[in-house]
Amino acid sequence: MFVKNNERTGSGYIEFQFCKKKKAYFLNNLVGYKFWSDDSIYLDVDELENKLINLYHILKKIDPDFSIVDISYFTKEQTVTFLENIDKLQDYDYTVIKNFLKTAIERYNGIYILGV
16 A cells, blocks of 8 residues: 555655655745655555545545645644544555654654645
């Protein structure tokens, strides 16, 4: 389901990346991310659109402007909401994304989702 950078095959992935920036300027202007980061996790876009459609719906509920082809920033508070909603899902094993989100909440300033 989720893979690390060195496990990717091809480029049709959505990247979940830690937001390590602190200043509002960078956050509000979506500056400070770098594609294909080694500490990111990656989800094949076909899995999000098919098997993992629940994740997509959660993200759209948190941010109605979320798109799988765009760059989105989710604040620490939104990341907490994302994690709380994933905890309610029973259809797949979400351990990787849950651990990633917990780290983002504990150590960073939310997450970026870098679309295809």
